[in-house]
Amino acid sequence: MKKLLVFVAIALLYTSCSKEAASVSEPGKSGSITRFAVYQDFMYVLNLNEVQTYDITQRDRPVLINRLKTDYGLETITIYDNTVFLGSTTALYILNISNPAAPVIQAKTDRLSDFGFSGCDPVVVKGNYAYSTIKIIQNICGNISAESALIVYDISDKTAPKAVGSYALSIPNGLGIKDNHLFVCDEGTDQLRVFDISVPTQLTELTYSVSITDPYDLIIDAERMIVSSKTDFQIFDISDIIQIKKLGQISR
Amino acid sequence: MHRTIACLFSCYVLLFSLGSCVQEERSFYSGLGKKPVYVALDELRDIRNEPPSAIQESGTIFLKDTLLFILEQRKGIHVFNLKDSLNTVNLAFFKIPAVTDFVVSGNLVYADSWKDLVVIDISNLHQISEKSRIEGVISPALYPPLYSGFFECVDESKGAVVDWLDTGLDDAKCVTVN
Numbered sequence: 001m002k003k004l005l006v007f008v009a010i011a012l013l014y015t016s017c018s019k020e021a022a023s024v025s026e027p028g029k030s031g032s033i034t035r036f037a038v039y040q041d042f043m044y045v046l047n048l049n050e051v052q053t054y055d056i057t058q059r060d061r062p063v064l065i066n067r068l069k070t071d072y073g074l075e076t077i078t079i080y081d082n083t084v085f086l087g088s089t090t091a092l093y094i095l096n097i098s099n100p101a102a103p104v105i106q107a108k109t110d111r112l113s114d115f116g117f118s119g120c121d122p123v124v125v126k127g128n129y130a131y132s133t134i135k136i137i138q139n140i141c142g143n144i145s146a147e148s149a150l151i152v153y154d155i156s157d158k159t160a161p162k163a164v165g166s167y168a169l170s171i172p173n174g175l176g177i178k179d180n181h182l183f184v185c186d187e188g189t190d191q192l193r194v195f196d197i198s199v200p201t202q203l204t205e206l207t208y209s210v211s212i213t214d215p216y217d218l219i220i221d222a223e224r225m226i227v228s229s230k231t232d233f234q235i236f237d238i239s240d241i242i243q244i245k246k247l248g249q250i251s252r
Numbered sequence: 253m254h255r256t257i258a259c260l261f262s263c264y265v266l267l268f269s270l271g272s273c274v275q276e277e278r279s280f281y282s283g284l285g286k287k288p289v290y291v292a293l294d295e296l297r298d299i300r301n302e303p304p305s306a307i308q309e310s311g312t313i314f315l316k317d318t319l320l321f322i323l324e325q326r327k328g329i330h331v332f333n334l335k336d337s338l339n340t341v342n343l344a345f346f347k348i349p350a351v352t353d354f355v356v357s358g359n360l361v362y363a364d365s366w367k368d369l370v371v372i373d374i375s376n377l378h379q380i381s382e383k384s385r386i387e388g389v390i391s392p393a394l395y396p397p398l399y400s401g402f403f404e405c406v407d408e409s410k411g412a413v414v415d416w417l418d419t420g421l422d423d424a425k426c427v428t429v430n
Contacts, residue, residue, distance in 0.1 A: 028316030028356055036312075036355035036362060043355070043362060045369065047391045059360055060371050060383040219315045224337060226320060230398075231307045233322065235337045247337035251306070 031217035031228065032122035032174040036083070038075045042100045044084065046074040051086070051095070066102050068095075080125035083158060087123045092132055094158050107159050116139055122217075126177050127201040128156040129164075133172035133184060149171050150184060152200055164201045169193070174217030176225070181206075181241050183225065185215035192218070192227060194241065209237065210244055266284045280423045287404035289415035296349050296365050296412055299372060303340040304330070313398075314356050317375075319343070323359075325397060326350050326414045329361065331377055341386045344377045350412045352393065364390045366412035395428040402427045 009183035027038070035046035043054040043062060051074070059209040073089030084103055091110065123132040130153040148202035150172065151166035170188020177183075182195040182203070191208040195203045210227075212234060218227045223239040224247065232250040253374040307330060311323030318335040328351060331344040346361070348354075348370065354363035359375040360383070367390050373382045394406040396416040406413055 028314060030315075030355060031313040034312045034314075034355065035353045037363075038355055038357045043357070045362075045364075049392075054369075056357070056362075057333070059358060060373065062362065062369065062371060062384070062386065064386060064389055100308055129292070152350065216310060217313055219313055219320075221315055226312045226313065226315065226334070228310050228322060230310055233307075233310075233313070233320070233332075235334065235340070237337075248334075250332070250340060 006076045009066055023096070029219055029221070031123055031219050032176060033076055033217045034077070035077060036114060037079050039079050039084075039097065039100055044077055044082075044103070046077055046086065048072050048074060049205065050074075051056075051077075051084075053101060055101065068105070070105070076122045078123055078125065083125075085123045085125055085130060087121050092123060092153065092161060093148055094131065094155065094161060098149070107161050109153070109161055109163070121172065122174050124175050124177050125180070126197070127200070128154060129197070130161065131156050131175060131177070131182055131197070133169060133175060135172070148188070150195070150203075151176075153200070153204065165203060167195070167203060167205070168211070173215060176227070178220045178238060178241075183218055183220070185218060185227065187214050187216070190214065208242060208244075210237075211222045225232075254421050267288060267346065271420055279426050281307070281402040281427070282422050282424070283402070285402040285404070285419065285421040285424050287419050287421065288406050288410075288413040289417055290411035291414050293366070294412050296368065297382070297385075298347065298349060299365075299370065299380070300347050301378055302328070302345045302347045304345050309398075312353050314354070321354070321356055323351065323354060325352065329363070346372065346374070346380050348372070350392065350414050352397075357388040361375060364392070366392050377380060395426065400429050 007084045018175045037044045038251055041057045044058050045096055047050045049070055049072045051068040054062040055065045056062045056204045071090055076087040078085050078192045084097055086093035091108045094107040097103050100159050103218045121133045132151050141247050150167045153161040154164045155161045170186050173185040173187055175184045180198045182197045186193050192212055194206040214229045216228050225236045226240045227234050236251045237245040254415045275391050298315050309323050309325040314321040320332040322330045329346045333341040333343050348363050348365055350366040351363050354361055361372040363370055367388050369386045369389050372380050373383050374380050397404055402424040403426050404424050
C-alpha cells in the first residue's frame with residue numbers, strides 16, 4: 001500500500017511537472033551576439049575568462065554550480081545540437097555539455113596567430129559547419145588597422161575543428177542562417193550580405209544584398225528576419241531570398 | 253570584440269638620440285574621449301518599469317513569440333510587439349541599471365547588473381519585479397563598448413558605471429580598440 005502511494009505521488013508529481021513544462025511556450029531565440037544562454041535546467045553566462053553554469057531548476061532562484069576557466073576574451077555563446085560554441089577574441093571554443101551541469105572544453109582553435117591580434121566574434125552553426133566572423137586588429141607603430149573575415153570551420157570532428165574557408169568582410173557583426181543562406185551584418189559596407197552555403201567548403205556570395213545602415217545583429221524567425229542596428233530595427237520578409245522585402249521597422 | 257589596454261608605459265619617456273640626451277616629460281592623452289558616469293551601488297536595486305522610449309544604444313536582441321526584447325546599454329530592456337510586422341508597437345521598458353546582457357526564459361529575464369546577476373519576473377510586462385539576485389558573480393566590462401579611443405579609467409570605488417560621456421579628457425590613462 002505504501003509503495004502504491006509513493007507511486008501515485010510520483011505519478012502526480014510527474015504530470016504536474018510536464019504540465020508546467022507544456023505551459024512554457026516557445027522558448028524564444030536570441031541574436032548571435034550574447035553572453036547568456038539557457039539550456040534545459042541550466043543557464044550559461046560568460047565572464048571575460050570563464051563560463052559560469054547556473055542550475056535553474058528552480059527558475060527564479062539560480063544557483064551558480066560551476067565555473068569553467070578559459071583564456072581571456074569570451075564574447076558570444078550559441079548552442080547547437082547539444083553543443084556549446086563560444087566566440088572569443090582569440091579562438092573558437094567547442095564545449096561538450098553531455099553533462100550540462102559541468103561543460104567540458106572539447107576543442108579550442110588556435111587561430112590565425114600570424115595576424116597578431118585576432119578575434120572571433122559571433123558563431124552560427126549548421127550541420128557539420130560553423131560560421132564565425134572575425135575582426136583582426138593590428139597595431140603597428142601605433143597605426144591601427146582592422147581586417148575582417150568570415151571563417152568557415154568543418155566541425156564534423158568536434159574535438160578538431162578545421163578552418164576550410166575565409167571570405168573578406170569589412171566590419172562584420174551578427175549573423176544568422178536560413179536554410180542554405182547565411183546572412184551577415186556588415187557594418188563597414190552598410191549591408192546585410194548573403195552567402196549561399198549549399199557547399200560549405202565553397203561559399204558563393206549573392207550579388208544581391210540588403211542595404212541597411214550599420215547593421216548589428218539579426219534574428220531569423222521562419223519567413224521573417226529582424227535586423228537591429230544601434231538605434232532601431234527593421235523587419236524583412238525572407239520567404240524569397242532573391243526578393244527580400246522590407247516589412248516594417250521600429251515604431252517611433 | 254574589444255581590447256582594452258591600460259597604458260602601462262612610463263610618464264617619463266627618456267629620449268636618447270645618438271650624440272645627445274634629451275629628457276622629455278610626456279603626459280598621458282589629453283583631448284576628446286569618454287568618461288564613466290557612476291551610480292551608487294544601492295541604486296542598482298532600482299529595477300522597475302519606465303515609459304517606453306526610443307533606442308539609443310542597442311545590444312542583445314531576443315525574440316519570444318511576438319515580443320522583441322532589445323537591450324539598451326547600461327539602462328534596461330525595450331519590449332516591442334511585432335505581431336503585426338507593418339505596425340510594431342513599443343510596449344514597455346524595464347529599467348535595469350548597468351545591464352549589458354540578458355536572456356528571456358519563460359516569464360523571467362536573467363540579466364547582469366554591474367557585478368550582480370538578477371532575475372526579474374516579467375509575467376506582467378507593465379509591472380515587473382526583481383525575484384532574486386546573486387551578488388558579485390559578474391565581471392563587468394570596464395571600458396566603453398563599441399568604441400575605439402582613450403577614456404578615463406573606471407574607479408570601482410565610485411560605484412557602478414551606467415553611462416559613458418563624450419568629454420574632454422585630461423591625462424587619460426586607458427585606451428580601448430573595438
